[in-house]
Amino acid sequence: MGRSAIVLAAGLGTRMKSKQHKVLHRVCGKPMIIHILDELAKLDLNQIIVVVGQQREAVEAVVSGRADIAYQAEQLGTGHAVLAAMSKLSPDAKTTVVLYGDAPLIRAETIERLLKEREDRQAAAVVLTAQVKDPHGLGRVLLHSDGRVKRIVEEKDATNEQKSIDLINTGIYAYETSDLVHSLSRLRQDNAQGEYYLTDTLQILGEEQKSVFALSVQDEEEIASVNDRAQLAHVQQIMQRRINRHWMLEGVTIVDPDNTYIGLDVAIGRDTTILPGTILQGDTEIGEDCVIGPNSRLTDSRVADGAKVEYSVVIESEIGDSANVGPYAYLRPGSRIGPRVKIGDFVEIKNSSIDEETKVSHLTYVGDASIGKRVNLGCGVVTVNYDGQKKHRTVVGDDSFIGSNVNLIAPVSVGDGAYVVAGSTITDEVPSDGFAIARNRQVTKPNYVKNWKNRKPVKE
Ligand code: UD1
Numbered sequence: 009m010g011r012s013a014i015v016l017a018a019g020l021g022t023r024m025k026s027k028q029h030k031v032l033h034r035v036c037g038k039p040m041i042i043h044i045l046d047e048l049a050k051l052d053l054n055q056i057i058v059v060v061g062q063q064r065e066a067v068e069a070v071v072s073g074r075a076d077i078a079y080q081a082e083q084l085g086t087g088h089a090v091l092a093a094m095s096k097l098s099p100d101a102k103t104t105v106v107l108y109g110d111a112p113l114i115r116a117e118t119i120e121r122l123l124k125e126r127e128d129r130q131a132a133a134v135v136l137t138a139q140v141k142d143p144h145g146l147g148r149v150l151l152h153s154d155g156r157v158k159r160i161v162e163e164k165d166a167t168n169e170q171k172s173i174d175l176i177n178t179g180i181y182a183y184e185t186s187d188l189v190h191s192l193s194r195l196r197q198d199n200a201q202g203e204y205y206l207t208d209t210l211q212i213l214g215e216e217q218k219s220v221f222a223l224s225v226q227d228e229e230e231i232a233s234v235n236d237r238a239q240l241a242h243v244q245q246i247m248q249r250r251i252n253r254h255w256m257l258e259g260v261t262i263v264d265p266d267n268t269y270i271g272l273d274v275a276i277g278r279d280t281t282i283l284p285g286t287i288l289q290g291d292t293e294i295g296e297d298c299v300i301g302p303n304s305r306l307t308d309s310r311v312a313d314g315a316k317v318e319y320s321v322v323i324e325s326e327i328g329d330s331a332n333v334g335p336y337a338y339l340r341p342g343s344r345i346g347p348r349v350k351i352g353d354f355v356e357i358k359n360s361s362i363d364e365e366t367k368v369s370h371l372t373y374v375g376d377a378s379i380g381k382r383v384n385l386g387c388g389v390v391t392v393n394y395d396g397q398k399k400h401r402t403v404v405g406d407d408s409f410i411g412s413n414v415n416l417i418a419p420v421s422v423g424d425g426a427y428v429v430a431g432s433t434i435t436d437e438v439p440s441d442g443f444a445i446a447r448n449r450q451v452t453k454p455n456y457v458k459n460w461k462n463r464k465p466v467k468e
């Protein structure tokens with residue numbers, strides 16, 4: 009018993025008022041259409057077809073390799089869009105599920121329930137419906153007295169009486185494939201929008217004495233769809249709550265779930281606390297017993313057990329166990345912070361490794377450097393890594409002390425156990441256990457200022 013899926017994504021989504029195609033707008037970091045394909049991937053399907061049209065290249069680029077593509081050149085309605093997929097539809101599929109690309113919260117289990125309902129009842133079609141508080145803008149489902157579906161009326165075609173119906177069409181349907189093919193060929197454009205409505209197939213099949221059923225969704229939050237930015241925010245909030253709840257049930261403390269933004273591919277260990285205003289994005293992994301936030305953004309980064317990150321931005325970097333980062337640190341791509349390292353306030357690190365127990369406590373820039381173990385980089389140390397044309401590396405050995413306001417002009421190296429005096433500008437290698445001072449001697453002139461202030465005015 010084969011199954012196919014068709015996902016409609018040809019219409020641009022004008023109500024979004026966007027340069028970007030609607031299905032490419034992101035929800036919790038992923039394009040809406042990808043959420044749907046991810047759920048479909050959990051089911052046993054012979055085939056997935058995505059119908060593209062407006063901004064075809066952009067949509068194809070995002071779904072490529074994950075679905076067959078059908079092309080609807082002109083957007084003449086949802087029925088017309090499904091028709092565009094027919095030439096690609098595998099004849100082996102007895103059941104075909106149709107979904108719209110703008111409803112990204114649907115779960116695989118619900119789609120499976122709909123498919124099974126179609127198969128078990130050998131129905132011509134089953135439409136997933138929901139009873140909602142505010143049906144405005146959605147298709148209303150009219151039932152026969154025996155519960156079978158009579159027809160679906162779009163908001164724009166509905167009488168006032170029909171508008172008061174609160175049973176709505178979610179836009180997800182399972183068809184017996186041959187009944188779908190046949191009913192599509194009978195669609196007409198005689199409605200307020202002059203479109204070929206997919207919804208009319210249900211009435212067509214019903215009038216042919218075929219069985220068309222409604223299946224009610226259990227969780228109303230699964231069927232929210234996005235036509236404008238306000239609905240996008242609504243859907244984003246539902247998905248975010250789902251993700252946050254998942255992590256809380258896995259043993260993570262989230263102090264303010266409505267103000268914590270965790271991506272779908274993020275992983276978090278037990279007994280970690282996430283403080284408000286934290287954004288965890290991409291392929292980020294947080295260990296156990298960490299404290300992340302408040303107000304921190306971590307993207308594609310790894311944080312080992314027991315580390316703390318406070319008021320900081322971390323991108324494509326690694327933080328070792330029990331390390332402390334922030335407040336107000338900026339770890340740019342390629343930063344590898346070792347165990348028990350301290351990265352303090354207003355420190356920027358880029359493409360550098362900082363080995364265990366080293367302290368970079370304040371106001372420091374470390375770029376393209378390897379800093380050893382138990383080093384102290386004083387306040388205001390700068391690795392001068394760029395000569396205007398090329399980047400150069402700085403190496404500092406274990407147990408060295410780099411005083412405050414030292415410039416390390418790369419390429420340059422400081423050995424193990426060395427001492428660089430505060431205020432030095434280091435251009436040459438400092439050997440292990442060496443001592444380097446590179447600044448002018450102080451000149452002090454006693455009483456100079458007093459004499460200068462008391463000088464006689466010059467006559468004109
Ligand atoms: C549709 C349903 C409505 C349902 C609602 C649920 C119809 C006629 N109406 O209305 O009953 O309650 O969804 O969210 O089906 N598309 C194409 N080609 C087209 C037209 C649309 O690919 O020619 C795609 C769009 O890109 C979109 C999806 O179909 O992903 C739905 O289209 P949309 O215009 O959003 O339909 P609604 O008015 O929301």
Ligand code: CA
Binds near residue numbers: 108110233235
């Ligand atoms: Ca819609």
